[in-house]
Amino acid sequence: MPEYLRWKDRIKIESFNKLGEDFVLGVVDIDQDTCSGCGLCVPACMPRSIEMVNKKARMVKDLPLCMDCGDCVAICPEKSIKVTRFVELKRAFRFLDRGKPEPPRRF
Amino acid sequence: MAETNTNEEQKAKRIRPPESGAPFNAVEDIIYRRRSVRFYLEKQVPEYLLRRILEAGRFAPSAGNAQTWKFIVVQDRKMIGEMEEQILNVCKRVKKFADYTGAGNKHKEWLAKLLMRFMPNSFHPFPLAAMKVMAEGNLSPWHGAPTVIILLADRRSPGNPSLDVGIAGQNMVLAAHSFGLGTCWVSFVTPLAMYSKWRKRLGIRYPYTLVTSIAVGYPRGIPDGYVTRETHAIDWFCEDGTFKVVY
Numbered sequence: 001m002p003e004y005l006r007w008k009d010r011i012k013i014e015s016f017n018k019l020g021e022d023f024v025l026g027v028v029d030i031d032q033d034t035c036s037g038c039g040l041c042v043p044a045c046m047p048r049s050i051e052m053v054n055k056k057a058r059m060v061k062d063l064p065l066c067m068d069c070g071d072c073v074a075i076c077p078e079k080s081i082k083v084t085r086f087v088e089l090k091r092a093f094r095f096l097d098r099g100k101p102e103p104p105r106r107f
Numbered sequence: 108m109a110e111t112n113t114n115e116e117q118k119a120k121r122i123r124p125p126e127s128g129a130p131f132n133a134v135e136d137i138i139y140r141r142r143s144v145r146f147y148l149e150k151q152v153p154e155y156l157l158r159r160i161l162e163a164g165r166f167a168p169s170a171g172n173a174q175t176w177k178f179i180v181v182q183d184r185k186m187i188g189e190m191e192e193q194i195l196n197v198c199k200r201v202k203k204f205a206d207y208t209g210a211g212n213k214h215k216e217w218l219a220k221l222l223m224r225f226m227p228n229s230f231h232p233f234p235l236a237a238m239k240v241m242a243e244g245n246l247s248p249w250h251g252a253p254t255v256i257i258l259l260a261d262r263r264s265p266g267n268p269s270l271d272v273g274i275a276g277q278n279m280v281l282a283a284h285s286f287g288l289g290t291c292w293v294s295f296v297t298p299l300a301m302y303s304k305w306r307k308r309l310g311i312r313y314p315y316t317l318v319t320s321i322a323v324g325y326p327r328g329i330p331d332g333y334v335t336r337e338t339h340a341i342d343w344f345c346e347d348g349t350f351k352v353v354y
Binding site for chain 1: 130131135143145237328332333334337
């Protein structure tokens with residue numbers, strides 16, 4: 001059975017504010033060779049963490065707030081975007097078993 | 108004779124479950140390929156399509172068949188713009204007192220943490236970040252969608268009215284995606300209920316509460332597609348009394 005936290009433990013958990021330690025944001029990997037520069041992923045990204053540089057898309061350097069929604073992956077006509085790191089809210093979620101990321105499966 | 112006929116008709120209508128490992132059927136495909144659309148064409152959604160979408164919401168299950176929803180369709184671009192302006196004002200205000208990121212904002216951290224503690228959903232880092240992006244003018248609440256469906260719940264109804272409204276909304280979203288439209292759930296509409304001007308204008312009065320809204324429009328590009336998601340652990344109490352966790 002999974003282990004759940006009591007209120008005594010819960011109250012000690014700080015709100016997530018240490019980016020990088022307690023609160024890991026998502027990262028997408030954009031293949032610079034296959035990117036056609038259509039620019040569809042830029043407005044599709046809600047936290048505005050993709051930008052166009054020299055007709056190639058890339059993640060912004062300054063605090064990309066990626067939440068691994070996968071909208072850029074789904075909209076990319078060249079299939080050159082991949083989510084390489086997923087969001088982890090470590091302090092609050094460490095006791096939850098969230099499994100590994102997988103595409104829709106047929107059983 | 109008539110009875111046997113109806114029996115055969117009913118048998119013909121019965122839906123058989125798929126074999127193990129069979130490909131996705133149409134409904135599953137729509138469910139798995141549905142992505143939130145945040146980039147819309149200017150083209151307006153025709154009325155007959157919207158009526159079909161709303162009809163899908165009307166036949167959603169609800170507690171005690173109370174049908175606790177009320178839908179408001181806003182296709183007036185000027186009105187959507189005014190609503191967005193109002194929401195942006197709220198975001199700017201929230202950013203002023205609760206944005207603790209960036210240089211020179213360290214003194215606001217205690218207040219943001221306190222708010223996160225007591226309103227963990229409203230002041231979760233994700234909505235806070237979205238509000239920050241909005242206040243900086245890089246994001247509009249409905250992403251430029253030509254049509255907005257606002258969902259209200261009747262607060263006198265049995266059970267959990269906002270859940271019932273959510274079920275109706277998801278029905279509408281799936282119907283819209285099966286027509287090739289794009290949708291996005293937007294709950295940033297809720298601050299509008301704080302203003303009497305908007306309560307009067309939208310008709311949010313006694314039995315109704317503002318729950319959420321859905322942006323509807325034609326998507327730019329083809330945003331629908333499969334993505335990877337975490338397989339959350341499922342606790343499974345088996346028939347023989349054992350326990351297992353499946354992924």
